[in-house]
Amino acid sequence: MRKNAETVYRYHGALYVNLTNRCPNACVFCIKSKWGMKFRGHDLHLAAGEPSPEAVLARIAELDAKEPASEIVFCGYGEPTMRLDELISVARGLKKPGRKVRLNTVGLGSLVWKRDVPAALKGLVDSVCISLNSPDPAQWRELVRPDREYEKQGYQAVLEFIRSCVENIPETAVTVVDLPQVDKAAARKLAASLGAQLRVRPYLAEYEQE
Numbered sequence: 001m002r003k004n005a006e007t008v009y010r011y012h013g014a015l016y017v018n019l020t021n022r023c024p025n026a027c028v029f030c031i032k033s034k035w036g037m038k039f040r041g042h043d044l045h046l047a048a049g050e051p052s053p054e055a056v057l058a059r060i061a062e063l064d065a066k067e068p069a070s071e072i073v074f075c076g077y078g079e080p081t082m083r084l085d086e087l088i089s090v091a092r093g094l095k096k097p098g099r100k101v102r103l104n105t106v107g108l109g110s111l112v113w114k115r116d117v118p119a120a121l122k123g124l125v126d127s128v129c130i131s132l133n134s135p136d137p138a139q140w141r142e143l144v145r146p147d148r149e150y151e152k153q154g155y156q157a158v159l160e161f162i163r164s165c166v167e168n169i170p171e172t173a174v175t176v177v178d179l180p181q182v183d184k185a186a187a188r189k190l191a192a193s194l195g196a197q198l199r200v201r202p203y204l205a206e207y208e209q210e
Contacts, residue, residue: 007051008059009042014102015060015069017090018044018076019051019083024108025144027133029177029203032077044077053089060094071100081109081117091124100126107131108150110164111157118164127171129199130162134176135186143179159194166195175199 009016021032021044031039038044051059060072072094074080080087080103087103094101107130109117118128134140137155146154165172174191176182178200191198 005046005048006042006044007046007056008063009039009044010063010067010069011040011042013069014071014073015063016073016075017056017060017080018046018078019056019074019080019086019090020076020078021046021050022082023079023106024082024112024147024150025079025106026146027131027144029143029179039077046078050083050086053086053093056086056090057093070098071102073102073104075102075104079106079108081105081112084109084113084117084120088120088124091121095124102127102129104129105131105161106144107158107161108146108154110161111150111153116164118161118168122168125169127173128165128169129173129175130158130165130196132158132162132174132176132187132191134182135190136183139181143177143182162191162194162196172196173199175201177201178203 007018009018063069074087091101101124103121103125105128132140133143140155141151150157162172162174172195174187174194174196176184176187176198184198184200188198
């Protein structure tokens with residue numbers, strides 16, 4: 001691992017786990033390319049390879065000893081469920097009273113692995129935030145630009161992922177980016193029909209150091 005690549009970084013008092021830079025989507029609004037693999041001063045480019053669960057847990061323990069974190073979030077410049085076994089292994093090592101574990105995801109994990117990923121995370125993850133990004137399947141494909149193998153089934157797979165999260169995870173939220181072409185009212189209605197809350201994320205374009 002190159003010296004300045006961060007596998008765990010602190011943001012707003014929480015510790016964020018950067019498991020991978022791989023993702024099944026190439027969203028038009030993704031800041032990964034716009035910000036040069038940096039996020040508010042953190043270098044998240046895992047150029048020398050992905051971290052082992054042991055390395056991640058050791059880094060969390062090191063940072064936690066300096067300043068305890070009330071929440072651990074699986075969210076870097078990649079889709080955490082692309083390394084499902086490693087995610088599960090780290091999550092198992094994180095659980096302790098008073099600390100939440102959250103997963104930020106594009107919601108394609110079950111389709112990628114051909115298994116019910118939220119069910120596999122039951123008891124390990126306290127909350128999940130799924131990037132739905134549009135209540136319309138055609139617009140979803142235009143905005144998130146999934147890998148070709150996930151284009152046809154992807155949107156419905158995300159909806160099924162959300163439903164499973166509602167059944168297996170204590171807190172489930174759905175997000176859309178604040179773009180003018182996205183119907184937020186329809187997205188909120190869809191989220192509610194699935195049993196989830198909707199959050200509107202700001203559109204980040206220019207690099208912000210702070």
